[in-house]
Amino acid sequence: MKSFKDFFEKYQWDEVKVKLEKVTLSDVENSLQKKNKTIDDFLNFLSPVAAQKLEVMAIMTQQLTQKRFGKTIQLYAPLYLSNECQNICTYCGFSLDNSIKRKTLSDTELMIEATVLKSMGVNHVLLVSGEANKTVGIDYFLNAVRLLKTHFANISIEVQPLLEEEYRQLHDAGVNAVLVYQETYHQEVYKEYHPKGKKSNFNFRLETPDRIGKAGIHKMGLGVLLGLEDWRVDSFFNALHIDYLQKQYWKSRYSVSFPRLRPAEGIIEPNFMMSDKDLLQLICAYRIWNEDLEISISTRENEKFRDHIISLGATAMSAASKTNPGGYAVDKESLEQFETSDERSMDEIKNIIKKAGYDPIMKDWDSVYSGV
Amino acid sequence: MNNQPLIIADRTFESRLFLGTGKFGNLSEMTDSIIASGSELVTMALKRIDSQSSEDDLLNALKPTKSHLLPNTSGARTAKEAVLAAQLAREALETNWVKLEIHPDPKYLLPDPIETLYATEELAKLGFVVMPYIHADPVLCKRLEDAGTAVVMPLGAPIGTNKGLRTLDFLEIIIAQSNVPVVVDAGIGAPSDAAKAMEMGADAVLVNTAIAVARNPVNMALAFKEGVIAGRRAFESGLGAIGNHAQASSPLTSFLFD
Numbered sequence: 001m002k003s004f005k006d007f008f009e010k011y012q013w014d015e016v017k018v019k020l021e022k023v024t025l026s027d028v029e030n031s032l033q034k035k036n037k038t039i040d041d042f043l044n045f046l047s048p049v050a051a052q053k054l055e056v057m058a059i060m061t062q063q064l065t066q067k068r069f070g071k072t073i074q075l076y077a078p079l080y081l082s083n084e085c086q087n088i089c090t091y092c093g094f095s096l097d098n099s100i101k102r103k104t105l106s107d108t109e110l111m112i113e114a115t116v117l118k119s120m121g122v123n124h125v126l127l128v129s130g131e132a133n134k135t136v137g138i139d140y141f142l143n144a145v146r147l148l149k150t151h152f153a154n155i156s157i158e159v160q161p162l163l164e165e166e167y168r169q170l171h172d173a174g175v176n177a178v179l180v181y182q183e184t185y186h187q188e189v190y191k192e193y194h195p196k197g198k199k200s201n202f203n204f205r206l207e208t209p210d211r212i213g214k215a216g217i218h219k220m221g222l223g224v225l226l227g228l229e230d231w232r233v234d235s236f237f238n239a240l241h242i243d244y245l246q247k248q249y250w251k252s253r254y255s256v257s258f259p260r261l262r263p264a265e266g267i268i269e270p271n272f273m274m275s276d277k278d279l280l281q282l283i284c285a286y287r288i289w290n291e292d293l294e295i296s297i298s299t300r301e302n303e304k305f306r307d308h309i310i311s312l313g314a315t316a317m318s319a320a321s322k323t324n325p326g327g328y329a330v331d332k333e334s335l336e337q338f339e340t341s342d343e344r345s346m347d348e349i350k351n352i353i354k355k356a357g358y359d360p361i362m363k364d365w366d367s368v369y370s371g372v
Numbered sequence: 373m374n375n376q377p378l379i380i381a382d383r384t385f386e387s388r389l390f391l392g393t394g395k396f397g398n399l400s401e402m403t404d405s406i407i408a409s410g411s412e413l414v415t416m417a418l419k420r421i422d423s424q425s426s427e428d429d430l431l432n433a434l435k436p437t438k439s440h441l442l443p444n445t446s447g448a449r450t451a452k453e454a455v456l457a458a459q460l461a462r463e464a465l466e467t468n469w470v471k472l473e474i475h476p477d478p479k480y481l482l483p484d485p486i487e488t489l490y491a492t493e494e495l496a497k498l499g500f501v502v503m504p505y506i507h508a509d510p511v512l513c514k515r516l517e518d519a520g521t522a523v524v525m526p527l528g529a530p531i532g533t534n535k536g537l538r539t540l541d542f543l544e545i546i547i548a549q550s551n552v553p554v555v556v557d558a559g560i561g562a563p564s565d566a567a568k569a570m571e572m573g574a575d576a577v578l579v580n581t582a583i584a585v586a587r588n589p590v591n592m593a594l595a596f597k598e599g600v601i602a603g604r605r606a607f608e609s610g611l612g613a614i615g616n617h618a619q620a621s622s623p624l625t626s627f628l629f630d
Contacts, residue, residue: 066585068532070395123422153422218449246479251449253478292479357397366419368457369447 003210004244005203011240013186016043017233023047032056037289042239045285046232051277057284061313068291071358074316075349076124076156077117080325081105081144083335085130087197089183091225091261093323093337094130096197100335104129104136109330110144114151116328120320120346123363124154126179128323128337131160131199138166145173154365156221160198161208167215174370178212179221180205181259184228185237193228209241213249218370220245220252221296226274227261235282239289246290255294255316256286260301276305280312287313299340306342310356319349375604378575380553381469381501381522383440387412388570389600390442390555391593392580394420399433401589406437409593415442415471415578418457423464431465442503444471449484451491458495470495471525472504481531485512489519496520505557508539510546513554523552525578528569529559532581536565540572547573563599570603571611 020043028050031041044050045057082104085094105113117125127144129136136159145155156177157170167178184190187202194200212220222242224234242254260274279301286293296316297309306317320343322328324336344352353360378385389409393416396402406414414434421443422428434441443461448454451474458470472495474488475481488504489512495502501522506512508526516524526546529535536559537543547554553575560566566577579596586592 066395067534067581070581070584071397072395153419250479251476354398359396359398361420363422364417364419365447366421366457366460368460369419369449369453 003207004241005206007240007244008185008206008237011237013233016236017230019043020047020232020236023049025049025052028053032060032288039236039240039243039289042285042289043236045288046235046282048232050285051281054277054281054284057281057288058312061284061287062311064287064291065295065313065315069294069315071311072361073310073314073353073358074124074361074364075122075346075353076126076154076316076318077120077122077346078126078128078158078318078321078323079110079113079117079148080323080327080337081110081127081129081140081159082132082136082325083130083337084132084136085197086133087131087199088195089199090193090195091228093335098335103325103331103334104132104140105325105330107143107147109326110147112330113326113328114148118151121350121362122346123152124156124365125152126156126158126318128158129160129325131197133160133198138162138169142169142173145170145175149174149367153363153367155370156219158221161205162211164211164215167212167217171215171217171370174367175217176365176370177219177221177253177255178217179223179255179257180208180212181221181223181225181257182206182238182241183225184234185224185241186229186234189229209245210248213245213252216251218252219255219294220249221255221257223257223259225259225261226279227272230272231274231278231282235285239286242290242293253292253294255296257296257298258282258301259298276302279305280309283309283313299342300338302341303344307352307356310353310358317349317353320344320346375601375608378553380503385412385576386410387597387600388576388604389566389597390415390576390578391439391583392416392578393430393434394580395584396589397584399429402584403433403436405583405589405593406434406439408590409583409597411437411597412439413442414439415444417446418443418461418464419447421461421464423460440469441465441467442469442471443467444473444505446473446475448474449476449487450474451487451494454487454491455494455498458491458500459498462500468499469501470503472502483507483527485509488512489515492516492521493519503555508542508546510542510549513546513550517550517552521552523555523575524550525555525557527558528556528565529561531558533559534561534582535559536561537568543569543574544572563595566596567599567603567606570600571606573607576600 031044084102158179294315297314299321324334350360387410390413391411445454445457513524529538555576556569556574557578
């Protein structure tokens with residue numbers, strides 16, 4: 001059976017880059033007016049010249065998002081399970097060569113963290129860990145999901161790429177969504193940033209969403225790490241990936257995230273900076289191209305940007321996040337993955353959403369639909 | 373004179389406008405819109421209800437409306453999941469009414485006719501009042517009747533699109549041959565769409581996006597209320613037939629009577 005790799009190989013990085021530069025304003029205008037938009041239209045929305053149409057794109061984004069998702073924002077919070085990691089990712093706080101004490105939550109600690117999240121009103125939780133297959137592998141995740149299942153309406157997971165059978169086990173255990181980011185679709189750059197560990201295998205990661213789809217997981221989250229390479233080209237490949245997956249695994253929902261590189265202990269500076277204006281253009285490009293794509297905004301982003309994005313395409317937001325295992329209660333000082341930019345509490349974020357005329361939603365799933 | 377009431381299972385409805393509760397920017401606007409619409413039946417997704425919490429925000433906001441609750445199974449991809457969800461809803465909300473939504477396709481949210489038929493059979497046997505959301509498929513509607521459905525809820529257009537009655541020709545057939553009430557669900561974007569459905573003889577309509585996302589949801593709810601009443605009154609009054617040909621002043625057949 002085919003995988004995304006077959007589609008991916010039809011495109012050359014440099015050709016896409018040239019194509020983006022050659023887009024004209026009238027190309028953008030034509031694409032904006034088209035009824036059914038394709039990946040080529042997405043490329044036009046993403047182009048440097050399309051920035052001139054940002055106000056129109058923002059208006060369209062607001063209208064399309066309201067029509068499809070209403071005036072609502074789904075709230076969630078991450079729960080970091082472990083910062084043990086066998087990979088070297090030169091931009092990540094959890095990188096193996098970062099010689100700092102590591103922590104993996106015990107069952108008791110996990111439940112303490114969960115209790116704190118529940119007291120904040122969190123009902124959709126995202127489990128995150130580094131990649132340490134021996135200590136934090138599928139058995140650890142299955143155990144964590146079993147422990148948390150009765151306490152949360154919706155459990156998502158963002159961990160190392162797994163096998164199809166392992167995804168099926170997670171689905172049966174009650175996992176709703178799996179997030180896995182390619183980081184960059186530029187193969188050589190990928191190798192530079194991921195020189196060691198299982199993660200250095202580009203193709204294994206590239207084919208991960210296929211395995212997630214085959215396993216019947218309800219929702220998949222994709223993204224690229226913005227800052228590793230040219231964000232426009234990388235985002236084109238990410239959209240190409242989503243386009244392929246949506247047709248192939250049509251029963252799954254899709255979500256896109258926009259992790260911009262953030263400072264973390266011991267990491268290198270990003271090569272490519274992305275401004276708030278760029279990020280808004282990217283979000284609008286996704287929304288106008290794909291009306292039912294879920295768009296998730298994390299606490300990596302600053303307060304001002306987050307406040308305004310509520311009515312400009314976002315469908316989900318994390319809030320009050322801690323990016324270290326035990327960060328909510330049991331070990332507040334453990335190594336964090338990245339520094340968050342928005343440290344406001346869940347209640348503060350709820351009020352900001354309400355002030356924007358939107359309804360903050362804490363529960364929009366039920367375990368009855370997850371592998372029962 | 374009031375329009376005829378609508379009877380579904382053991383309940384009588386004065387209002388033929390049903391509402392959805394999703395997509396509203398805040399819950400008080402939702403409450404006010406439902407009250408303004410006069411609706412007596414509102415649907416909400418079971419997945420939005422927090423049955424673990426004694427004070428669920430959505431349920432609290434629905435209390436002042438005095439509308440009956442119609443839990444729906446949005447999120448279900450199979451008959452099995454939908455049946456489980458209906459049972460959970462019956463327990464949590466103490467109602468045996470269920471709006472059956474099985475859309476394995478999250479992109480267009482189009483209903484799966486096969487799973488919907490299986491689930492209707494099962495739920496009817498379990499004593500539920502089943503209101504299935506389906507394509508405007510006349511044969512499926514008859515099969516659902518055989519399975520024990522309380523109503524049929526064919527779509528006017530893909531859900532959330534505000535495109536109006538794109539399935540008009542099939543809705544006409546469904547209405548003509550149905551033995552259960554026909555509720556046009558999904559796609560109704562303007563009060564004129566709702567009025568048109570009622571003029572055609574639909575028994576009720578269900579509206580959500582067009583009201584929830586309007587600039588002024590409360591006034592839009594009122595507009596839909598009036599559209600539905602007008603359409604139904606026209607239907608009950610007997611609309612004149614639409615003629616395609618003018619009557620010739622010297623009829624072609626007049627020679628027969630010379």
